[in-house]
Every structure is written in C-alpha cells, then in structure tokens.
Amino acid sequence: MLAGPRRQRLLEVRDVLPYHAPEGRYGRGGGRKEFATRPGEREVIDRMKVLREGGLAVDKIAAALNAEHANPRAGQQWYPTSVYRILKAAEAM
Numbered sequence: 001m002l003a004g005p006r007r008q009r010l011l012e013v014r015d016v017l018p019y020h021a022p023e024g025r026y027g028r029g030g031g032r033k034e035f036a037t038r039p040g041e042r043e044v045i046d047r048m049k050v051l052r053e054g055g056l057a058v059d060k061i062a063a064a065l066n067a068e069h070a071n072p073r074a075g076q077q078w079y080p081t082s083v084y085r086i087l088k089a090a091e092a093m
Contacts, residue, residue, distance in 0.1 A: 035073065035086050044070050045090050048083060058083045 035041055047070065051061045062078040072078050 035089065038073065045086060048087055049090065052087060
C-alpha cells in the first residue's frame with residue numbers, strides 16, 4: 001500500500017488522466033453504447049419526444065411504448081427511469 005507523498009502524487013495523476021473503459025474480448029470496448037446507434041432506436045427516441053411534448057409523464061410514456069411493443073435494447077419492457085435517462089441524453093445531443 002502506498003502512503004504519503006507517493007500516494008498523493010498517484011491520486012493527482014489518476015484524476016487528470018481520462019478514463020477509458022477496459023477492452024473486452026476480441027478488442028471490443030467495454031461498456032454500453034449510447035442509445036440510438038442501432039436500427040430503429042432513433043424512431044423510438046422521436047416517439048418519446050412527441051409523447052413528452054404532448055404532456056405525458058415518463059411513466060405514461062413507458063406504458064405507451066410497452067403497449068406499442070417498442071422493445072427496449074435490453075429487457076422486455078420500458079421503465080420510467082430508462083425513458084427519463086434517454087430523453088435527458090437526447091436533450092444534450
């Protein structure tokens with residue numbers, strides 16, 4: 001275990017360097033890819049935006065997407081948290 005000035009210097013360097021996800025098997029980058037990179041995902045985001053602009057809350061949007069059988073990337077149903085995060089990321093684009 002490092003202690004004292006060496007530890008402090010290591011922590012300073014670590015905070016400055018950018019974090020890169022470790023590469024997985026076969027040289028692929030680790031971690032999830034951002035939404036809207038696969039076919040059909042852009043249309044789902046557009047649908048979310050239309051529903052949100054229509055005044056629906058995220059829980060109602062999730063229920064509407066589930067009723068329309070718009071499957072999420074992983075899992076079998078949409079959750080309000082997922083809808084919220086995707087809409088928030090779409091605003092930043």
